[in-house]
Amino acid sequence: MRYYSTNNQSLRVSLKDAVTLGLAPDRGLFLPEHIPTLPQSFFDKIDQLSFLEVAYEVAAALIGEDIPARDLKKLVNKAFPFDAPVFEVESDVYALELFHGPTLAFKDFGARFMSQLLGYFNKASAQTITVLVATSGDTGGAVAHGFLGVPNTRVVVLYPSGMVSDIQERQFTTLGKNVQAAEVKGTFDDCQRLVKEAFADEQLRERHMLTSANSINVARLLPQSFYYFFAYAQLKKHNRPIIFSVPSGNLGNLTAGLLARRMGLPASHFVAATNSNDVFPEYLQTLRYRPRPSVPTISNAMDVGDPSNFVRILDLYQGNTEALLSDLSGYAFNDKETKTAMRRVFVKHNYIMDPHGAIGYLGLKKAMAKRKGQLGVFLETAHPGKFRPVVEDALKDGIELPSKLLQLLEKEKKVVQIDNRLDQLRELLLN
Numbered sequence: 052m053r054y055y056s057t058n059n060q061s062l063r064v065s066l067k068d069a070v071t072l073g074l075a076p077d078r079g080l081f082l083p084e085h086i087p088t089l090p091q092s093f094f095d096k097i098d099q100l101s102f103l104e105v106a107y108e109v110a111a112a113l114i115g116e117d118i119p120a121r122d123l124k125k126l127v128n129k130a131f132p133f134d135a136p137v138f139e140v141e142s143d144v145y146a147l148e149l150f151h152g153p154t155l156a157f158k159d160f161g162a163r164f165m166s167q168l169l170g171y172f173n174k175a176s177a178q179t180i181t182v183l184v185a186t187s188g189d190t191g192g193a194v195a196h197g198f199l200g201v202p203n204t205r206v207v208v209l210y211p212s213g214m215v216s217d218i219q220e221r222q223f224t225t226l227g228k229n230v231q232a233a234e235v236k237g238t239f240d241d242c243q244r245l246v247k248e249a250f251a252d253e254q255l256r257e258r259h260m261l262t263s264a265n266s267i268n269v270a271r272l273l274p275q276s277f278y279y280f281f282a283y284a285q286l287k288k289h290n291r292p293i294i295f296s297v298p299s300g301n302l303g304n305l306t307a308g309l310l311a312r313r314m315g316l317p318a319s320h321f322v323a324a325t326n327s328n329d330v331f332p333e334y335l336q337t338l339r340y341r342p343r344p345s346v347p348t349i350s351n352a353m354d355v356g357d358p359s360n361f362v363r364i365l366d367l368y369q370g371n372t373e374a375l376l377s378d379l380s381g382y383a384f385n386d387k388e389t390k391t392a393m394r395r396v397f398v399k400h401n402y403i404m405d406p407h408g409a410i411g412y413l414g415l416k417k418a419m420a421k422r423k424g425q426l427g428v429f430l431e432t433a434h435p436g437k438f439r440p441v442v443e444d445a446l447k448d449g450i451e452l453p454s455k456l457l458q459l460l461e462k463e464k465k466v467v468q469i470d471n472r473l474d475q476l477r478e479l480l481l482n
C-alpha cells in the first residue's frame with residue numbers, strides 16, 4: 052500500500068518512506084491511499100479475540116502487503132505487551148483504559164508500534180536515525196521508552212518549559228542512553244514549529260537522517276485504530292450502538308478512530324472533546340478554522356492551538372462537511388468543569404479519572420443526552436497518577452501512585468535548555 056500527502060494526492064510513497072520521512076516533502080501529512088474494510092468474518096469472531104489478535108488483524112489489513120505475516124505478528128507482539136480493557140464507570144458509560152503501557156498513557160500504543168516499525172525498516176542500515184519529537188507531556192516519555200536502547204536510533208525530545216508535569220518530565224529526562232531532552236523556553240506550539248523548521252533545514256537534513264515521532268507520523272496513527280476495535284470487541288455482547296468520545300489535542304487519536312470507522316468499526320458517533328483550547332469544536336460549530344496560541348490548562352497534553360491532524364480529518368471527508376458533522380460533535384470544557392466531573396465521578400462511582408479522560412467523559416455525557424439508548428465509551432488516555440497534584444486537588448483526597456511512577460521520583464533529570472529558535476536546536480543536533 053502507498054501513502055499520499057494531504058497537500059498533493061499524486062505524491063505517493065511506500066510505507067517505509069512514509070514512516071522514515073514523518074512529514075511529506077511538501078509538508079503534507081501522509082494517509083493510506085486506500086482504506087481497507089475488515090471482512091464480516093472478523094467482526095463475527097471479534098469478541099473471542101485478545102487485544103494482540105485484534106491488533107494483528109487490523110495491522111494486517113493496513114500493512115500486510117508491506118510486511119510478511121510472521122514479521123508483522125512478532126512486531127505487534129513486541130509493541131503491545133499490555134492490554135486495553137474497558138471498565139464500566141457508571142451505567143452504560145465505559146472508560147477505555149489506555150494507560151496500561153510502560154509510560155501510563157495511550158501514546159505508548161503509537162510510539163511503541165512506530166519504534167518497532169522503524170527498527171524493522173532500518174535493520175539493514177548502518178546510519179543512525181534521529182527521532183525528533185515535540186511533546187506537550189506524554190509523547191516524550193512514550194517515544195523515549197519506545198526507542199530506548201533501539202540500535203541506530205537517537206531520540207531528541209523537545210518540551211515546553213514549566214508546562215509538563217514533574218512525572219511526565221521525569222519519564223524522558225532520566226533515561227540517558229540514546230535519549231536526550233531539551234527544555235524549550237516557549238510553548239508546545241513553539242516546540243512543534245521547531246520540529247517542522249528542523250525538517251525544512253538543508254544543513255540538518257544533509258548531516259542527519261531525521262524523522263518525527265509526533266502524531267503526524269503514520270506509524271503512530273495506524274496503531275491507534277487498533278484499540279477502538281478492541282473496545283467494540285468487549286462491548287459487542289450488548290448489541291447497542293456505541294458512541295466514542297476522544298479527549299483531543301492534536302486530533303491524532305480522533306483521526307485514528309475515524310479511520311477505524313472507515314475500516315468498518317461499528318461506531319454510531321464520535322465526540323471531539325477538548326479543554327479551553329477549543330479550535331476544533333469551534334470549527335465544527337462555525338466551519339471556520341481559527342488556529343491560535345494555546346492556553347495552559349490542567350489537561351496539559353491537550354494544550355494545542357493548531358492541531359496538526361486537522362488536515363487529515365478534512366482530507367478523510369473530502370469537503371463533505373455534512374458527513375463530517377453527522378459523524379462528529381465537538382465540545383469544550385474548562386478546568387473548573389473538568390475538576391467538578393473528576394470529583395463527582397469519584398464520589399458517586401469511586402472511579403478516578405485523570406483530567407484528560409474527564410474531558411472525554413464530559414463530552415460523552417453531552418452526546419449521550421442527545422442519543423438515548425446508546426452505549427458510551429470515553430478514552431481514558433492517561434493514568435491519574437501522572438497528574439497527581441491536579442487529581443488530588445480535584446478529588447480533595449489523596450491518591451496512590453503505581454510503582455512504575457514511584458521509581459521515577461528517585462532518578463536524576465538530565466536536560467539542556469534552549470530558546471525557541473532553530474539555531475539553538477541546530478547546534479544541539481549537530482553536536
Ligand SMILES: *Cc1c(COP(=O)(O)O)cnc(C)c1O
Nearest residue numbers: 189300301302303304352432433
Ligand atoms: C496526547 C494526549 C491527548 C491528546 O491526543 P491527540 O491525539 O493529540 O488528540 C489526550 N490525553 C492525553 C493523556 C495525551 O497524552
